[in-house]
Amino acid sequence: MRFALSRAVAGCQARRLRTIVAGAPIPSAIVVAVVALAPLALARVGSALGSELADGLDSPAITDALVLGPCLAAAAAGGVLAASVPTRDALGQQIAAGPIGNRSVTCSLILLPATLAALVCVPALVAFALSVASSSPGGQAAGLPLGAAILAAVPVGAVVAEGLKIAAWGHRIRLLGLGLGLGAWVVAGRAVGATPLGFLAPVSLALRGAAPAWVALLVACLVAVSFGTAWIILASTRPERRSRARERRHVAAAWWFPVPAAAFSLLARRADVRHANVAAIAFAVVGLMVAVAGGTPPPGPFLLAGTTTLMGSLVVALVGFGVLANGSWIWLGAPRNRGSLAAMTWLLSLAAAMAPVAAVGALAAVASGVDRSTTGVVVVLTVVGTAVATVAGSLVPWRGEAIGDQFSSVAAFVAVAIATSLAVGLVAPRLTALGLNDPEVAILLCCLSSFAAVGTLARRLTTGA
């Protein structure tokens, strides 16, 4: 009965998804159709990007940036996933007390969600990478290692986030291990002339045609497998957090705004929210330093830092409905308007998502400069991204330690984000053709997405999780 737990967990996750699909068949069908069409759309985006960059794809700076940008975002996503991965407690006390190894528990919990996420992401990613690479000196074949490198960056980010988390709990030996690993990464990158890319540097060489694509692919796959294994080992041997005697500070606003203060405390005190933000901010700052040190012209560093931070700060919106659903007995039982509760949750989520982006963005603006239009782009991305996360988190609630909630919600976020991107890509040019200028289109997008988020939250609060 070696796989009894994996089968049971996957069965629960599959049944949960089936319930969600049965409850909303048309939106589900739309999301599935969009995800199925995404590879075609991303292939077009990739080939347009490849054509624009074609002249510079023999330059190390351009190919390094082409690999580093998506890899950094993927690493931040990996860090966020690692920070929020469910623990043994997700099995419930009775089964958690069973004679099962922690590694089996970790593998069981992530098996189905990781497979589904791979089914959603990999085709689109490969289509994008192949079409970008078709304009490079390495040819289309160099796209495979590029796609593999982006995938490999996910477990790399997960390992870094896991290491940081454990180190922050005061386990110095693991911090030393993390330092040694980072050192090896830098040395490997330096040997090939692309320090930040580390073991993934051959991918940049393959894009320039300076190394065979199969070698780069092999290296990227090895990185993916070894870091994936390392993450599973780290996550399953995670030591218990050392107890620290500390006083919980009261929220000063609790007396004046009891409901928003309670909702804010619930969101801010969630470990997964905090860890995801810390991981994304760490990757954003590192990316910013690399971009500035590498002489990337503005607004590149600002965009890189802002969007990478956003990967973590969106988690607060993703968990919003789950937090409400956990305490539904008080939220729904109280004589309160559900619309105002939904609007308040949305505003809190938006503020919480915006704050880290603003902080890191300010740092990036000081370090490398930024213009108003780029700031506007990041603001719109934050508002629309928060709305997408709120909608995804309302459809597939992230309730904390329930089985597979985290990964299922993230997979829902990816699907809704892809659907939103395609919808915006179709609608925005037509609005511009109708005579609206870019800021007006941006404001319209922000308003529409906000209404969608509040509407979905209010509806789900009425119908229940």
Next chain:
Amino acid sequence: MSVAAAEPALAHGSDGRAALGHPPVTPSRPAPLVVKGAAKRFGASVALAGVDLCVASGSVVGLVGPNGSGKSTLLRAIAGLVTLDTGSIVVAGTPAGSRSARAAAALMPDEPAGFDELTGAEFIALAHALWSADGQARARSSVLASAFAFGDRIEQRLGTLSRGLRRQASAIAALSLGASLVLVDEATATLDPEAVVVLDEALAAIAAQGAAVVLATQDLHFAGAVCDELVLLHRGVVVDHGAPASLLNRHGAESLEDVFLAALGDSSMRSRIRDAFRAL
């Protein structure tokens, strides 16, 4: 007592109570549970502050105490779900939390969470698979399901059941494993009177077969009826322990409730509270 797998039925011990076909425990086996100096803090709050406890095979030990006295933390530590700050817990000769200790213990938790999407039957089968339970486990679970009158709910998903019914599913899974140590948290919470009777009989049957039972409860009547020994915990410390009858004698009390209040040093609580409410 052995029970035929094909024809599950309650066997009867010498005291007339039912026996659930648990394997007999031989005297050469190590004690099912030895706790020495168990201490645990959660931030600033002390959950356990040096608890010692030894539970022999075939005995039913009840942990009683006010909310927050450390009963559930102690059970969770024994089950390997919480790591102690200091002290040790040995389950069937191996440290708590090790795979063999986990295999030797079965927990019926207070909060039966997780696996909402599995049916009761699937959940019980999962527990049997994880604990590598033998064929007898299925027979025991049939007996228990029948005793709890859970048979017609067994194909329902756990998420659709009331908390009391979920606890019944949890009880069937935990008590059918044939573990040498059975841990029951908040034993009677949310269970209906019939289910409490079944639990009482099932725990007695398991103990009669040589397994040790440690239960935490706020139901002093149940504790007095089921337990061979009561351990009174207060603020993470054992303040008194003994057989229910000996506790009553020692404190010159008429009920376990009075023993409880006396052990906590608050015998006048009832009159004090009454006066406070009258003053409102």
